[in-house]
Amino acid sequence: xxxxxxxxxxxxxxxxxxxxxxxxxxxxRKNRVSISVRNNRIYDVGLFLRDELEFDHIASVSGVDYIDxxxxxxxxxxxxxxxxxxxxxxxxxxxxxxVLKSLVDVWEGVxxxxxxxxxxxxxxxEGHPNLSLLLLPEDWDGPPPLRKDFVLPETHxxxxxxxxxxxxxx
Amino acid sequence: xxxxxxxxxMDIKLFRRVMNWGKAWSLWSVHLETGCCGxxxxxxxxxxxxxxxxxxxxxxxxxxxDLIFVTGFVTKKMAKxxxxxxxxxxEPKYVIAIGHCAISGGLWWDSYSVVQGVDEIIPVDVYVPxxxxxxxxxxxxxxxxxxxxxxxxxxxx
Numbered sequence: 001x002x003x004x005x006x007x008x009x010x011x012x013x014x015x016x017x018x019x020x021x022x023x024x025x026x027x028x029r030k031n032r033v034s035i036s037v038r039n040n041r042i043y044d045v046g047l048f049l050r051d052e053l054e055f056d057h058i059a060s061v062s063g064v065d066y067i068d069x070x071x072x073x074x075x076x077x078x079x080x081x082x083x084x085x086x087x088x089x090x091x092x093x094x095x096x097x098x099v100l101k102s103l104v105d106v107w108e109g110v111x112x113x114x115x116x117x118x119x120x121x122x123x124x125x126e127g128h129p130n131l132s133l134l135l136l137p138e139d140w141d142g143p144p145p146l147r148k149d150f151v152l153p154e155t156h157x158x159x160x161x162x163x164x165x166x167x168x169x170x
Numbered sequence: 171x172x173x174x175x176x177x178x179x180m181d182i183k184l185f186r187r188v189m190n191w192g193k194a195w196s197l198w199s200v201h202l203e204t205g206c207c208g209x210x211x212x213x214x215x216x217x218x219x220x221x222x223x224x225x226x227x228x229x230x231x232x233x234x235x236d237l238i239f240v241t242g243f244v245t246k247k248m249a250k251x252x253x254x255x256x257x258x259x260x261e262p263k264y265v266i267a268i269g270h271c272a273i274s275g276g277l278w279w280d281s282y283s284v285v286q287g288v289d290e291i292i293p294v295d296v297y298v299p300x301x302x303x304x305x306x307x308x309x310x311x312x313x314x315x316x317x318x319x320x321x322x323x324x325x326x327x
Contacts, residue, residue, distance in 0.1 A: 145282040160286070
């Protein structure tokens, strides 16, 4: 019998524990694992990763806008310091109603990352204690700027055109 | 009375020249980095290029400074802070815009968060283009500003 690598063991245990919820789990390369789960159970999968598989360091949270499929994807990148494996925990949510349960109770480090995803994509994290603007200006009132259908405000466009006209004429 | 005496003194060209000389050779700069020309700022201030030869010393308190180097991108959030810093500085005060981003907005000039040129917020005296400009270009910018200051008020009469 061939010994399995740490990455394959992680994939197997997640698949065995959540057979219904895991859409896809695979080893991308050495030290990299990708797990796609349904959005209703991401909290439990996170808890399982933290408590039983020693994934203790949240490295980043990012969002992807799949405008053609009418979906957002939220990716939690979690390190295991003991196993030296990075897991990309992915979940897709509908674009019309972007609400996801916050993982603050699982990893406290997502506080800032989820705030950033909230302000850039407009994805609402339920249970997050402080969803307020982090990087955008305090008086920002436009739509989330990293969505694919974001257009600059009209005043901004007009000012740009004025400036271009001024530069090209003189 | 004091103001009148001062104005009278300033009418004398020699006094004006001495004052301009003092202003031009003690341009202390605020320690404020808005973007990624910042490392170039450190390079020009350190031993190799040493702009203190020209009187430009980076200084932590803005109350004693006369010069802002706007180094790189100014985001809309930073623009407010930059204006606060500028307004808190005592006269005389000068601004040098460093790099393409500070001059016109640079690579992301049409994005949601970038100000298209720092001259929309505060008046700029010298523009130094480059991405980033080398420390020699900074020195040239400082020298140009010194020449500008030396001519201040000299055309009168």
